[in-house]
Amino acid sequence: MKEIDTEAVAYHIRGLLEALGDDPDREGLKETPQRVARMYEEVFEGMKYTNEEIAQMFDKTFSEDEEGGADRYGDMVVVKDIDIFSYCEHHLALMYDMKVTVAYVPNGKVIGLSKIARIADMVAKRLQLQERIGTDIADIITQVTGSEDVAVYIEGCHSCMTARGIRKTNTKTYTQTLRGRFQNESNGFMQWWR
Ligand SMILES: Nc1nc2c(ncn2[C@@H]2O[C@H](COP(=O)(O)OP(=O)(O)OP(=O)(O)O)[C@@H](O)[C@H]2O)c(=O)[nH]1
Numbered sequence: 001m002k003e004i005d006t007e008a009v010a011y012h013i014r015g016l017l018e019a020l021g022d023d024p025d026r027e028g029l030k031e032t033p034q035r036v037a038r039m040y041e042e043v044f045e046g047m048k049y050t051n052e053e054i055a056q057m058f059d060k061t062f063s064e065d066e067e068g069g070a071d072r073y074g075d076m077v078v079v080k081d082i083d084i085f086s087y088c089e090h091h092l093a094l095m096y097d098m099k100v101t102v103a104y105v106p107n108g109k110v111i112g113l114s115k116i117a118r119i120a121d122m123v124a125k126r127l128q129l130q131e132r133i134g135t136d137i138a139d140i141i142t143q144v145t146g147s148e149d150v151a152v153y154i155e156g157c158h159s160c161m162t163a164r165g166i167r168k169t170n171t172k173t174y175t176q177t178l179r180g181r182f183q184n185e186s187n188g189f190m191q192w193w194r
């Protein structure tokens with residue numbers, strides 16, 4: 001774990017306000033550097049942790065006996081429409097209206113359902129690519145459950161594409177990460193997408 005240097009963030013936000021030609025000492029901006037630093041500490045919390053540390057943090061699994069032996073039948077667990085926000089690493093711009101669907105086939109251990117949403121939340125709280133949010137979630141689910149059969153489907157809007165640049169306000173991006181048996185048998189998963 002590493003801390004975010006909030007003092008340095010505040011210092012640089014002040015410099016940014018100056019660079020934009022504004023007066024960081026005027027009434028409305030006086031508190032802004034500290035406020036932004038506190039906000040960044042919250043929205044970039046995931047930058048404090050590696051994927052391994054996030055896996056340890058949310059390693060709440062149950063053995064198959066307790067859960068009725070779902071894995072004996074190769075049953076799939078799907079948690080659908082986890083809503084997240086993230087920030088694109090190219091523009092520091094918001095990714096919004098994002099929904100994540102995670103599926104996996106338990107391999108002796110099932111993970112607490114809320115932990116799947118917590119993992120998605122935490123990896124989104126980084127400077128990200130939509131593609132990498134998917135691979136980060138899949139890596140962590142595999143580490144926690146020991147299952148290689150993981151799929152992650154993400155839809156999202158990128159403000160760097162909607163509010164500026166190409167300005168395609170209705171455009172959504174869809175990404176999928178398919179691991180293990182989902183690479184060959186993804187049909188059963190795909191019916192959960194929408
Ligand atoms: N693959 C991927 N690309 C992204 C993501 N978020 C933003 N981008 C893209 O990153 C690219 C950066 O391109 P650049 O040409 O360096 O930046 P730019 O001049 O601002 O590009 P425009 O957005 O086309 O104006 C753009 O095409 C963005 O749309 C993401 O999550 N995944």
Ligand SMILES: [Zn+2]
Pocket residue numbers: 088089090091092093158160161
């Ligand atoms: Zn961007």
